[in-house]
Amino acid sequence: MAKKIRVLIAKPGLDGHDRGAKVIARALRDAGMEVIYTGLRQSPEDIAAAAIEEDVDAIGLSCLSGAHMTLFPRVVQLLKKKGASDIPVAGGGIIPPEDVPKLKRAGLKGVFGPGTSLQDIVAFFETAASGRAK
Amino acid sequence: MGGEDALKVLKERKKEWERKTLKDSLQSLPERKKVFATTSFIPIDRVYTPLDLPAFDPARDLGMPGEFPFTRGIHPTMYRGRPWTMRMFAGYGSAEDTNKRFKYLIAHGETGLSVAFDMPTLYGYDTDDPEAEGEFGTCGVAVSSVRDMDILFGGIDIGSISTSMTINSPAAVVWGKYLIMTERRGVPWTKLRGTIQNDILKEYQAQKEWIFPPEPSMRLVVDTFEFGAKRVPQWNTISISGYHIREAGATAVQELAFTLANGFEYVRWGLERGLPIDEFAPRLSFFFNSHNDLFEEVAKYRAARRVWAREMRERFGAKNPRSWWLRFHTQTAGVSLTKQQPLNNIVRTTVQALAAVLGGTQSLHTNAYDEAYQVPNEEAARIALRTQQILAHESGVANTIDPLGGSYFVEWLTDYMEDGAYKYFDRIEQLGGVIPAIRKGFFQQEIANSAYRYQKEVEDGERTIVGVNEYAEDEETPVERLHVTKASFRRQLARLRSIRRGRDAKRWATSLDALRKAAEGHENLMPFILDAIRAEATLGEICGALREVFGTWEEPLLY
Numbered sequence: 001m002a003k004k005i006r007v008l009i010a011k012p013g014l015d016g017h018d019r020g021a022k023v024i025a026r027a028l029r030d031a032g033m034e035v036i037y038t039g040l041r042q043s044p045e046d047i048a049a050a051a052i053e054e055d056v057d058a059i060g061l062s063c064l065s066g067a068h069m070t071l072f073p074r075v076v077q078l079l080k081k082k083g084a085s086d087i088p089v090a091g092g093g094i095i096p097p098e099d100v101p102k103l104k105r106a107g108l109k110g111v112f113g114p115g116t117s118l119q120d121i122v123a124f125f126e127t128a129a130s131g132r133a134k
Numbered sequence: 135m136g137g138e139d140a141l142k143v144l145k146e147r148k149k150e151w152e153r154k155t156l157k158d159s160l161q162s163l164p165e166r167k168k169v170f171a172t173t174s175f176i177p178i179d180r181v182y183t184p185l186d187l188p189a190f191d192p193a194r195d196l197g198m199p200g201e202f203p204f205t206r207g208i209h210p211t212m213y214r215g216r217p218w219t220m221r222m223f224a225g226y227g228s229a230e231d232t233n234k235r236f237k238y239l240i241a242h243g244e245t246g247l248s249v250a251f252d253m254p255t256l257y258g259y260d261t262d263d264p265e266a267e268g269e270f271g272t273c274g275v276a277v278s279s280v281r282d283m284d285i286l287f288g289g290i291d292i293g294s295i296s297t298s299m300t301i302n303s304p305a306a307v308v309w310g311k312y313l314i315m316t317e318r319r320g321v322p323w324t325k326l327r328g329t330i331q332n333d334i335l336k337e338y339q340a341q342k343e344w345i346f347p348p349e350p351s352m353r354l355v356v357d358t359f360e361f362g363a364k365r366v367p368q369w370n371t372i373s374i375s376g377y378h379i380r381e382a383g384a385t386a387v388q389e390l391a392f393t394l395a396n397g398f399e400y401v402r403w404g405l406e407r408g409l410p411i412d413e414f415a416p417r418l419s420f421f422f423n424s425h426n427d428l429f430e431e432v433a434k435y436r437a438a439r440r441v442w443a444r445e446m447r448e449r450f451g452a453k454n455p456r457s458w459w460l461r462f463h464t465q466t467a468g469v470s471l472t473k474q475q476p477l478n479n480i481v482r483t484t485v486q487a488l489a490a491v492l493g494g495t496q497s498l499h500t501n502a503y504d505e506a507y508q509v510p511n512e513e514a515a516r517i518a519l520r521t522q523q524i525l526a527h528e529s530g531v532a533n534t535i536d537p538l539g540g541s542y543f544v545e546w547l548t549d550y551m552e553d554g555a556y557k558y559f560d561r562i563e564q565l566g567g568v569i570p571a572i573r574k575g576f577f578q579q580e581i582a583n584s585a586y587r588y589q590k591e592v593e594d595g596e597r598t599i600v601g602v603n604e605y606a607e608d609e610e611t612p613v614e615r616l617h618v619t620k621a622s623f624r625r626q627l628a629r630l631r632s633i634r635r636g637r638d639a640k641r642w643a644t645s646l647d648a649l650r651k652a653a654e655g656h657e658n659l660m661p662f663i664l665d666a667i668r669a670e671a672t673l674g675e676i677c678g679a680l681r682e683v684f685g686t687w688e689e690p691l692l693y
Contacts, residue, residue, distance in 0.1 A: 009693075014253040014269055016342030019382050019469070022582045022693035023589045039691045040342055065253045066508070066618075070268025096507050096615060114473040114506045115602045118593050 005129040008056040010038040010047045012075065015065035020092060024060060027118040028125060044071055048078035051087055057129035060121075061091040068095055073106035080107075088128040092116065145185055156180075173427035174385035175587070176550065182542035190545060195440070199535045203443040205436050205548070206536035207494040208459045213532035218490075219497035220522045221298060223465065225250030225275035226509045228622040229285035232275040235515070236290060242516055243523060246497060247328075248298040249286070250274035250509075251308070256343045258304040258677025261626045271618040273509055274300075276626055277308065278672045279633050283315040293321045297328035298373070298463070298497075303345040305332035306354045307676045310663045313366070329370035329419055329463075332358055335396040335568055338689065339577035341378035345677060348569045350684035354659060355400065356407045359414045361660035370419040372400060373463060379577075380423035381469045383585020386434045389423060390551055391558030392577055394441055398559075399568040401450055411450055415457035424486040424493075425467040431486070432538055433547035435462070435493030441552055464490035465499040473506035475601035476611055484521050491531055492538055498522055504613045511616045575690040582693055630672065637670035645669040646679045653683040 009025045011018060018040060025035045036054050038047065051059050061072055072091045079085050090110035091103060100111045110124045170178045184190070197203055200210030209215065222239050224247075225232045236247055252274040254266035260278040261270050270276055277283055287297075293316075301308040309330045316326060334351040337344045344351070355372065362371035376384075376393035384392065397418065404414045422438070424431050442460035446452045466486035471479045480503045487500050500518040502510030510518070526532055538544045565571040572578075591597040598604045645666040652662045666676050 014257050014259075014265065014343075016337075017382075018342060019582075019585050023383075023586050025693040026582075026586050027589075035693075037691060037693050039689065064273075065269060066272025067253070067268035094506065094508070096613075097610060098615065114471075115599075117603070118589060 005033040006056045007033050007125055008036045008051050008059045010042050010061055011040045012042055012044055012047055012061055012071040013063055013067045015063050016040060017064040021062040024121060027122060031122040044074035044078055047075050052082055052084050058125050059087060059089045062093050064093040068093060069099060072103055072108055076107035172430040173425050174430060182546050186542055186546045196539055203440040205440045206539050212535045217526045217532060218495050219246040220244045221246035221248045221497045221499055222519055223248040223250050223499045227271035227618040228626050229282045231622055233286055233288050242519055244519055246296045251301055252276045258345050258673060260672050260674030262630050263674050270623050278630055280311050280314050280667060283311045292316055293325045300331045302331050302334055302337050302343055304677050305330045306358050306663055307673055310667045314667045323366045326366055327368045329373050332372045333375045336375050336378055338572045339379060340382035340581060344687045346684040347687045352403050356403050357658045357660050359404050360409055360658055363413045370417050373419045373421045375421040377421050377423045377465050382581045384581045385584050386430050387551055387554035388580060390434050390438055391555040394555060395559055395562050395568055411452045412454040412457050415452050420460055420462035422462055422464050423467050424464050424490045426470050428485055428489045429544055429547055431489035432493040433544055433551050436548045437551035441555055461496050463497040464495040466501045468501055468505055471506045472602050476503045476613055478601055479503035487521055487525055491525055507613045508616050511614050575692050579692055633670055642669045642671055646671055650679050650683055653680055
């Protein structure tokens with residue numbers, strides 16, 4: 001049997017809006033993945049360390065406070081610094097369209113705005129993580 | 135309802151209708167689905183009649199407006215006397231940026247102010263704290279000092295307009311800054327009107343902007359009740375909020391039940407402090423969400439008023455009718471707004487605002503159509519305000535009180551809401567009360583379950599969201615961006631530096647020491663907080679001192 005995909009769902013920064021993160025965590029679990037939810041107020045350092053420690057196949061970040069441009073790329077940079085740049089990172093939340101290409105250039109593999117279907121997100125993690133989960 | 139005989143006749147008539155008229159109709163045109171349900175999953179019948187209200191007693195269950203149990207409204211004339219307060223939640227960037235927006239909204243006819251603070255302020259951090267990185271002014275205004283507060287209200291007559299502040303864990307400190315700002319302007323505290331949200335319980339349950347553990351947080355809340363009742367008598371020292379509970383995913387019944395349960399918990403804490411109920415209860419206010427389902431929302435507000443009045447009078451023994459009043463602010467549902475085809479959000483907001491008005495709200499914020507993108511731009515905020523003005527002056531809905539009262543459906547749904555709330559009160563009681571239930575993650579899990587159920591229904595197409603899972607378009611509508619500038623950020627940092635340099639260091643240190651010492655004991659902390667603010671201690675410094683004594687809260691992890 002194939003190894004279960006392990007995903008870290010994390011809330012970077014001070015933002016307390018956790019509805020989306022929790023719904024995504026549950027949808028990924030229902031799709032057969034192992035989900036580690038960090039809870040709120042994680043620094044990018046906490047998140048990168050947790051991802052490596054838990055040996056996850058992908059990371060999903062959620063931020064609705066508008067701090068995504070600072071926090072999301074930081075996670076990608078820290079993973080790179082720690083030699084874990086093969087862990088794909090995706091982000092979601094209140095993200096204006098003009099920020100999407102910027103985040104992609106900063107190394108995020110997926111950026112999801114409001115109204116994205118759970119199916120699309122599950123499919124993203126299945127594909128993104130397939131390179132690692134063996 | 136026309137006596138027993140009339141009901142008998144109606145019962146026969148309904149049976150007959152089901153046998154013939156309805157049956158024929160269903161045969162030629164079956165209904166669109168098996169179960170019709172509200173936004174909050176309540177199954178709704180085809181039609182409601184007096185038969186659905188067997189025990190309905192209009193004098194007992196509704197009364198008259200301005201009279202117990204206030205189902206129809208807390209005032210005898212409601213909007214015929216004065217329309218609801220149009221209070222737009224606003225804040226971004228620096229105090230200067232938001233002051234400009236306040237003046238813009240006042241110039242366009244808003245009648246009350248409402249401050250949105252940024253994330254660091256909500257958590258009791260100054261703008262220059264490392265924890266605040268990247269969060270300055272993105273979803274509200276940064277207020278670290280009295281000087282920020284003074285700039286925020288620059289050129290605004292704070293003695294005549296009422297001000298609401300959405301601030302919770304650091305509410306005592308932010309309110310303190312407002313009070314010292316007014317003191318320096320020479321406006322007496324007895325003249326001030328406004329509200330601090332100060333509802334910490336729903337933070338643990340839903341909004342998640344907490345600093346300290348529940349017990350010291352509740353102490354701070356009661357400190358403001360006590361201080362406010364004596365010194366700032368027209369101020370609402372709490373706004374017990376269902377809004378965020380609903381936004382986090384709760385159903386209407388859960389929003390109603392958890393909010394009222396929290397309300398009773400604050401009353402208990404006030405009584406335990408030894409405060410006479412009729413001294414602090416009249417300053418308790420409420421805040422609800424208005425989601426898409428019009429009748430469900432109206433029923434929720436009506437049930438809320440009735441349950442609160444009954445419990446305050448009968449369970450808690452309040453004698454002053456003002457203690458029985460459930461006065462509330464409403465905000466339309468941010469969570470209902472879509473990024474897709476954003477102009478459709480104007481229509482959603484209109485329906486939601488209508489529900490709030492039909493439900494007898496005291497004040498209202500209408501969301502702007504661009505809020506799935508950002509904090510609203512000027513034009514979007516103006517249209518949102520105009521929506522309220524059109525409802526108030528053109529639609530005719532403000533002409534009579536509780537126009538849906540007596541509707542068989544709405545009365546049935548009001549009773550349903552009330553029953554649902556009492557069932558939750560029992561469950562919370564069984565868990566040992568509100569705070570033990572928070573520690574067990576009860577509210578958090580209930581809310582997460584409802585949020586997931588809702589999303590699954592959208593996903594499975596059982597629930598239609600126009601422009602998202604039906605009637606979708608490929609083209610994106612451009613939305614004008616609102617940018618928080620680097621110049622605002624630099625100005626804020628410079629201001630903080632100059633405050634720290636310019637103050638009397640000895641007086642500042644002494645005031646914070648006194649606060650720490652008082653926090654270790656049992657005194658009311660408001661005078662100590664005010665002294666520290668007079669000594670120019672910043673928000674982050676005061677909350678930091680309290681953190682040292684109280685510690686911080688870690689929430690149970692679940693999803």
